[in-house]
Amino acid sequence: MLKNDLILRTIRGEKTERTPVWLMRQAGRILPEYRAVRNALSGFKELVETPALAAEVTIQPVDILQVDAAIIFSDILVIPEAMGLKYEMVEKRGPHFPETIKSKADVNKLKVAMAEDVHYTIDAIKLTKKELNGRVPLIGFAGAPWTIFAYMIEGGGSKTFSKARAMLYTDPELSHQLLQMITDSTINYLKGQIAAGADLVQIFDSWAGILSPAQYEIFSLKYIKQICDAIDEVPKTVFAKDAYFARKWFNDINCQTVGLDWCMDIGETRKIIKDKTLQGNLDPCALYGSNESIKIAVKSMIDQFGPTRHIANLGHGVYPDTDPEKVKYFVECVKELSRC
Numbered sequence: 001m002l003k004n005d006l007i008l009r010t011i012r013g014e015k016t017e018r019t020p021v022w023l024m025r026q027a028g029r030i031l032p033e034y035r036a037v038r039n040a041l042s043g044f045k046e047l048v049e050t051p052a053l054a055a056e057v058t059i060q061p062v063d064i065l066q067v068d069a070a071i072i073f074s075d076i077l078v079i080p081e082a083m084g085l086k087y088e089m090v091e092k093r094g095p096h097f098p099e100t101i102k103s104k105a106d107v108n109k110l111k112v113a114m115a116e117d118v119h120y121t122i123d124a125i126k127l128t129k130k131e132l133n134g135r136v137p138l139i140g141f142a143g144a145p146w147t148i149f150a151y152m153i154e155g156g157g158s159k160t161f162s163k164a165r166a167m168l169y170t171d172p173e174l175s176h177q178l179l180q181m182i183t184d185s186t187i188n189y190l191k192g193q194i195a196a197g198a199d200l201v202q203i204f205d206s207w208a209g210i211l212s213p214a215q216y217e218i219f220s221l222k223y224i225k226q227i228c229d230a231i232d233e234v235p236k237t238v239f240a241k242d243a244y245f246a247r248k249w250f251n252d253i254n255c256q257t258v259g260l261d262w263c264m265d266i267g268e269t270r271k272i273i274k275d276k277t278l279q280g281n282l283d284p285c286a287l288y289g290s291n292e293s294i295k296i297a298v299k300s301m302i303d304q305f306g307p308t309r310h311i312a313n314l315g316h317g318v319y320p321d322t323d324p325e326k327v328k329y330f331v332e333c334v335k336e337l338s339r340c
């Protein structure tokens with residue numbers, strides 16, 4: 001039994017005593033308590049692959065920031081690795097894939113991953129659930145197939161992901177073959193997370209906004225739809241960054257919540273997306289401002305979303321150099337200003 005189920009009630013469209021709040025990328029990145037755990041290890045991957053420590057850093061923001069949900073500490077890139085494409089996490093630079101996907105032969109070397117291939121995150125979820133003891137819901141997550149595809153082709157982060165986008169034109173058939181394998185792997189993985197105790201799941205399409213609307217429909221939306229249709233055990237949130245053009249299509253996706261980035265107008269989005277809960281969408285840079293300016297920004301967000309069907313969050317992950325005190329203040333402001 002969950003002691004704080006505000007998020008789940010908000011997702012169902014119920015009237016609640018206040019707006020729930022959590023932050024994308026709240027586990028890791030900003031807390032000195034996270035750094036302390038992380039610095040004692042060989043690197044990011046050791047933390048992801050050690051369930052007791054992953055559980056510890058998952059719970060830190062619940063204790064320290066007083067957020068209304070935990071998100072399991074892992075990364076979207078565990079899926080390519082489980083399919084056979086190893087990644088490295090380079091300190092201060094981000095992910096790097098020593099091998100990338102260039103041809104049909106490369107795709108044929110991959111397999112559809114099973115949840116057991118990511119046993120460390122599944123075990124971390126079981127441990128976290130036990131240690132949370134119902135305090136707040138636990139969010140499971142995965143990357144959207146297009147975003148995962150982009151890293152597998154590109155080999156790491158990129159401003160343009162031009163190799164990944166080029167593949168959609170040079171070999172659409174191979175692109176679909178790989179996207180389908182990622183989709184099947186993601187369904188297996190998310191079902192494993194849910195069986196282990198995840199109370200809701202979020203799909204991160206971080207690179208949604210670099211596709212044209214026509215290509216987004218064919219190469220991303222189609223696969224997100226398959227994932228949402230395959231999962232009916234828990235509520236689903238879809239966050240497609242910069243994909244303002246896709247909002248109308250999310251009405252027809254079998255998900256309960258849609259995440260907004262800070263460039264999406266709240267009132268306009270409420271008109272476009274009907275009968276779903278919205279999550280977001282304060283500019284992460286608002287947290288560099290003074291407490292007064294944070295309060296004004298939160299009030300404006302709360303007023304625009306209204307008292308129901310809103311999960312307060314940032315419009316993207318919290319930036320690594322954000323002062324944890326400002327994050328705490330953001331959480332307090334949401335709680336205070338939304339109380340009915």
Ligand code: 1CP
Binds near residue numbers: 043074094095141
């Ligand atoms: O050593 C470190 O601490 C590395 C920093 C770090 C962390 C803390 C990375 C590298 N990943 C993570 C964890 C992570 N990643 C979580 C765990 C929960 C949390 O932090 O709250 C989650 C949900 C993610 C998701 C993720 N990883 C996304 C989607 C969300 C988003 O921000 O758009 C993406 C795109 C990644 C890839 C990734 N992992 C790490 C980095 C630096 C990146 C981005 C690379 C790029 O610039 O393209």
